[in-house]
Amino acid sequence: MVKITDVARRAGVSPSTVSYALSGKRPISRETRLRVEAAVRELGYRPHAGARALAGSRSNVLALVAPLRAGTHVPVVMQFAVSVVTTARRYDHDVLLLTQEEGEEALRRVADTALVDALIVMDVGLQDPRLPLLRSLGRPSVLIGLPAEPAGLTCVDLDFRAAGEVCVEHLARLGHRVVALVGSPPEVYVRRTSYARRLVQGFTAAADRHGLFCAVHPCGTGPGAARRIAERLLREQPALTGVVVHNEPLLEPLIDAFEQLGRRVPGDLSVTAVCPGELAASLRVPVTSVALPSAEVGERAVELLMGKLGGTAVPEATLLAPRLTRRASTARRAPA
16 A cells, blocks of 8 residues: 655655645645655555544545526536546545535535535626635635636636637638627626626627627527527628627527528638537538637646645636637638
8 A cells, every 4th residue: 555655755755745735734835746746646645534634624625616507508517527527536636516506605605614625616707796705715716717806816717808809800811891799698698707798808809900890699599599590690780701609509500590591601601619629520510619628727727726725826817828720611701
């Protein structure tokens, strides 16, 4: 059986330093903590649960607060959750998943007990009512999302504003002059969800910068939603040739609806999206897209949290740059 002395020898530190690095009882430099964590993984060391609790009063459990509210696309949320869980296991932590729409109550319930060591919070609003509580809790936290005022918090996410800009700039380079954003369900915007609002900001800013005519259309995902929004777009913007979609379930039925209405993709209409890359690549017409980096965001969130638990200073906001992959759904605008 691997002992703490074996880990110490492999990492080149004392057994007490290994204990402090794992428990967070005393600040340890990032370099030393990473050496200890690498030795733990290489040797497969598992501290005795009773001794671990006595040494550091740690549960080795993280809470992932991911409320499944109206308009939430559950498969994408689960991609983030899987990434958080698998990364947490590398640090010998389990994850408690909280999906109820309880707001501050959910945070208080777990923070007022020894149930979890730290929290990762999703579905962040620009003026999220949970933020004052998160700033005052005695538990480290990381937000997957960027509020309007991130001071005193730790946040990580895709740079959604830049993602909206990248999609519009791609269409502008192809000569498109009239574009539309088919966005998230209306309730997502009503509660001022950060990722949706920031993407709209980027979309409209880039359209203004390039002198494009643009419109934003929130859209639900129920039966017939794709056909209705396609008909509305073509009725209100008859010169439309470029569409950005930020609504994963609607992407394929929307392309089908446009083609049923006589607009071929990409011959008559170019379509881009912000969505999981594997979804964009798997469609009948593979879609040019900015990938939603759920695996990387989940991994970064856990790494930031481990840094905070270990007493390491971490950046306030980490925004991942968007990466656009061109596929068959976009082409140069056809002559009028």
